[in-house]
Amino acid sequence: MALAPVIAATGCAVRTAAPAAATRPLPVPPLAAPVVGADGVRRFTLRAQQGGTEMVRGTRTPTWGYSGDVLGPTLRARRGERVAVTVTNALPEATSVHWHGMHVPARFDGGPHQMIAPGATWSPEWTIQQPAATLWYHPHPHGATEKHVQRGLSGFFLIDDEDTDALDLPHDYGVDDIPLVVQDRRFTAGGALDESDPTDVGLLGDTIVTNGIAGAHFTVTTQRVRLRVLNGSSGRLYRLALADGRGFDLIGTDGGLLPEPVRLTDIQLSPGERAEIVVTMSPGKNVTVRSLPITERAGIDRAREFGFDDAFDILVLRAAETLRPAPALPATLIPLLPLVAPDSAPNRSFDLQWFMINNRRMDMNRIDMTIPLGATEVWTVRNKDNWPHNFHVHDVRFQIVAVDGNPPPPALSGWKDTVYTEPYRTYTLAMRFTDHADPTFPYMYHCHLLHHEDQGMMGQFLVLAPGQQPAPMDMSAMGHG
Structure with missing residues (x-):
């Protein structure tokens, strides 16, 4: 099918791929292989390095990645575990690694006070003291975070615990439990990342890359699939929906699972936000995950310039002819006890x-x-x-x-x-x-x-x-x- 033009924030025609154009299998970030020593510490290794990636088919773009050409492996640990990460900086400039969403000692937070010089190594270590959630890691150098993330530095950090183990949710990583980082990119005529002329919200791109590539599809083999969606863009908002208008179930947000599934037809994510959604599939039927124009725009004076009018196809879910049955979602998930009374005065x-x-x-x-x-x-x-x-x-x-x-x-x-x-x-x-x-x-x-x-x-x-x-x-x- 032909590509559908949409007018972008930049005034250029954004070409959003129709389902038939999603010809590239979705890369699923590999699970990092930790070493667990006799002391019980789960040890990971990351290397920030330069590489090259076909974000767009046929064009190799210089990128940065953690232990690879772009993005990074998924780190996974359990509540109560001690984890250690050895981070080596093989880049030509200083960077850092921030554990976004992690309850972590400040000296290991990875913000702009924990910079890693070229050739140096940083070795944070902490105990996981929070419930199961979809977190992520990314650079946080003061004044240069946008470009470091744009070049490809980010990855998932998943936390598990006994409470979520007991719930009958999709949990087979890479099969029915899929991390998705959604990002926008702009390219020069030569195929390099275009880091010039940011708008007031930053570097808005006219090409969507999902897990590092444009035009992605994923073959679903189960009746239900859990998508852990991260808005990994620097300035763009997404309003995610299924192109045929069907609903999906929201089961978790940034900090963990909700008290109960919430049935939605769309969800908006700003940069850094995450959502865990469950999509129910039918054998042999495809559905496209799409970003729709942002409708909540009261008070925004330049909605088009900020990308609010744009629409993009994110990922095509292709259902196999036979799907493995899945149980219904639990009616209740993880209880949430209020921290304060609704009328508490602000500090x-x-x-x-x-x-x-x-x-x-x-x-x-x-x-x-x-x-x-x-x-x-x-x-x-x-x-x-x-x-x-x-x-x-x-x-x-x-x-x-x-x-x-x-x-x-x-x-x-x-x-x-x-x-x-x-x-x-x-x-x-x-x-x-x-x-x-x-x-x-x-x-x-x-x-x-x-x-x-x-x-x-x-x-x-x-x-x-x-x-x-x-x-x-x-x-x-x-x-x-």
Whole structure:
């Protein structure tokens, strides 16, 4: 079938592949092969390196990857396990590896304070102390995060636990449990990644790559398939749906499974957000996962420039003629106990505007706030801009208590670590700071549109135990060379 033109944010014709054009089998990121020693520590190895990838068939594009040409292997561990990761930087410039969504000591968070010099190695180690969830890892160098991610550096980190083991959900990795990182890219005439001329939301691309390639399809052999979808783009929002209009079941968001499946016909993801959805297939029938134009755009003054009018095909699911039967989804999943009462007063407020939070840009040597270890806090976040923004907090999961004083919609009713903030609406978030205190190394909070983050739309905080005082900031001692 012919390719359907759609007008892109750049004013160019975006060609979205019709189902017959999805001729390339979806690459599923390999599971990393850890070594578990006598001490029980699960040890992984990653190497940030240069490579080349046929993102578009027939054209080899220079890319970066972890232990490969592009993206990285899926790391997998269980709640309660001790994990260690040896990261070697074989790139020509310094980078870092942030464990997005991970409850981790600040000195191992992998933010801009844990830079790895070319040729150097970083060796974080921590205990998994959170429920099962779909997390990811990516670079976080201050001022260069967008380009490092654009070049291909990102990967999944899956956490398992006994509670989710007991649920009858699709769980066979690469068969009925599939990680999908959805990203947009733009290419030069020679096939290189085009990193020029970002819009105010960053580098919007006119080509969708799913798990590193354009035009992907996946052959489904089971009645139900679980898609762990990550918006790995730097600035683009996606409103994901099935092209034939059928519904799907949302079972999890950033921080883990929901209390019960939520039936939807579409779900919106901003950069950094994840959704676990289950699609029911029919033998021999194909369905396309598609991104539709963004309809919630009140307060956005340049919706087309920000990509809100664009539509893309993401992935074609091709059902085999015979499908392995699957049980019905459980009616209940993982209970969620509220952290605070719905009418709890906020401890802090954050205004998002331009490239600032609370009228300040990021300063690597400034601590914006300190939080007592063990505190449960309520934050209000408001996008006062006419641009799209979102809000991500390191180390913690949060519950969305309210949106403009009202209960959140079902898709936002579970644990989150990143939330899209529509202009002029107030998001009330509750979170708890446990286990890890450090007077020296901070955590970040920021807009996860990576261009905004790079421009300084970020702040940092310390979690302090009783009696601790912030240590003087000394950036010269915080790299790994």
